Amino acid sequence: MSWSGHGRGGRRGYHHGNLREALISAALELIARKGPAGFTFAEAARQAGVSAAAPYRHFRDRDALMADVAQRGFARFEARLAAAWDEGRPAPLPALERMGRAYLGFAREEPAYFSAMFESGLPLAEHKEVHEAGDRAFGVLRGACEAMVAALPPGAKRPPALMVALHIWSLSHGIASLFARGDAARRSLPMEPEELLEAATLIYLQGLGIAGPATGR
C-alpha cells in the first residue's frame, strides 16, 4: 500500500493500477489472520476495494491465487536462505547455523507465506511452478551441504550430501512447524527454537564426524 496516497485499498480511479499485487497482499493478510482456509476470493477483493468480479481478470480462481502466493513464498524463502548461507563465508559450519536460523526466522516472521507453502493443501502434482520453486529453495540447503562435505579434510569419510541436506531440512522444518511458527498453533518450548536447532545440528554433525565436540561458538 505504499505506492499512492489514496485511502483504503489504494484505488486511484476506475482502474486500480495494481490489483494483482493488492490481491496477494490481501491474501497474505487473511491467511495470517485466519489460516489458509480463512481466505476467500470475495474477501480479498473487498479488502482491495474492488468488486467481487475484478479478481477474475488476474487469477483463474482461488487456488490459482493461493499457488501464486506459495510460489512467491518459496522464492523469498530461497533468497533468504541463500543470503544467510552467503556462499559459506566465513566457514561452512557457522554459515549453516545461520541458514538454520533463517529457516526458523522465516516461519516466525512470514507465517502466511509459510502456511501457504507447506500447509495450504495444494496438491503439488498439479502445481508444477510451486513444486519447482520449492525444489529451488531446497537446492540452497543442498548446495550448502555439498560445499560442507567437499570442504572436509582429504582423509575424512564423506557422508552423502543429499542425505545430510534432507536430515537438516527435516529437523529445521519440524522445529519450525512445531515451535517457531508465527501463529496460534505454535507450541511452547522451555528454550528458544534457535537454540534447540543449533544444539541438534551440532550433535548431528558430530555424529557424522564433521564437527568436533568443541565446535560452535
Added chain:
Amino acid sequence: MSWSGHGRGGRRGYHHGNLREALISAALELIARKGPAGFTFAEAARQAGVSAAAPYRHFRDRDALMADVAQRGFARFEARLAAAWDEGRPAPLPALERMGRAYLGFAREEPAYFSAMFESGLPLAEHKEVHEAGDRAFGVLRGACEAMVAALPPGAKRPPALMVALHIWSLSHGIASLFARGDAARRSLPMEPEELLEAATLIYLQGLGIAGPATGR
C-alpha cells in the same frame, strides 16, 4: 459402520443410535479427502444420513467436532507410540527405532487424524483437552528418552533427556509432514522415509555418544 446391517449411514429408525461416532467418522473421511478446511458440519450430517440440525445435539459447533477429532487422534497416536516403545524391550535403541517408524506410520495411515492434530489451525490455547492430549503423546517419547539416558553405563556423560526427546520429535515430525504424510501434499523422496529417519537418528545418537558406529540392525 459395523454395528448394524442397515444401509448408508447405518440409520436404524428415528433415532440414529450412534450419531456422535458417525459424525466423527464422517469428519475423518472428509478431512482425508479434502483437507481440514474441506469438512463442514452440514456435510458431515448428510453423510451420517441425518438432518443438518442433528449434530447440534452432540457438538457445540464445527470447531468442537474438530477438537474432538484432534483429541482422539492424539490418544490413538499416544497408544501407538507406547505400543511401539513397549517399555524399551528388548533394548532402548531398537525400541526407539520402532517408535520412529510408528510416528511415520501414523502420519501415513491416518492422514486425517494427523492433519486434525497438527494442521487444523485449532488454537491450542483455547482447547486445553487437545493440548493435554498432545502433551501425553509427547510424554511417551520423553519417557523413552529418559529410559534410554538412564540405561547409559555409569561413567558416560548423560545428555538432558528432554532435549533429546525434543530433537527426535522434531526430526520425526519434519520427516512425517514433508515426506511420509498420506495425502497429496507429500513430497517425493529418493528413499523410504523410514530409512531417512533411522539414519538420522543413528547419526544423532552417535553424536551424543550413545550409539556406536556399528550399532543398529
Added chain:
DNA sequence: TGTACATCAGTGAACGCGCGTTCACTGATGTAC
C-alpha cells in the same frame, strides 16, 4: 405385565449470509496517424 410419563435424539422448515461465477456494460489508457 401393562400403562403413564419423562426424557431425549431426532425432524424439517425457515432465516440470513457470503461465496463463486457469469454477463453485458463502461470508463480509462495508450497509440496510430
Added chain:
DNA sequence: TGTACATCAGTGAACGCGCGTTCACTGATGTAC
C-alpha cells in the same frame, strides 16, 4: 497537437448454492409403579 479507435481493467446486478443456526415439533426409549 488533436482525434479516432482498440484494448483492457474495472463495474454492478444477478444467479444458484451450501452453510450455519434456530425453532417448535415429534417419534422412540426407558422406567416407575
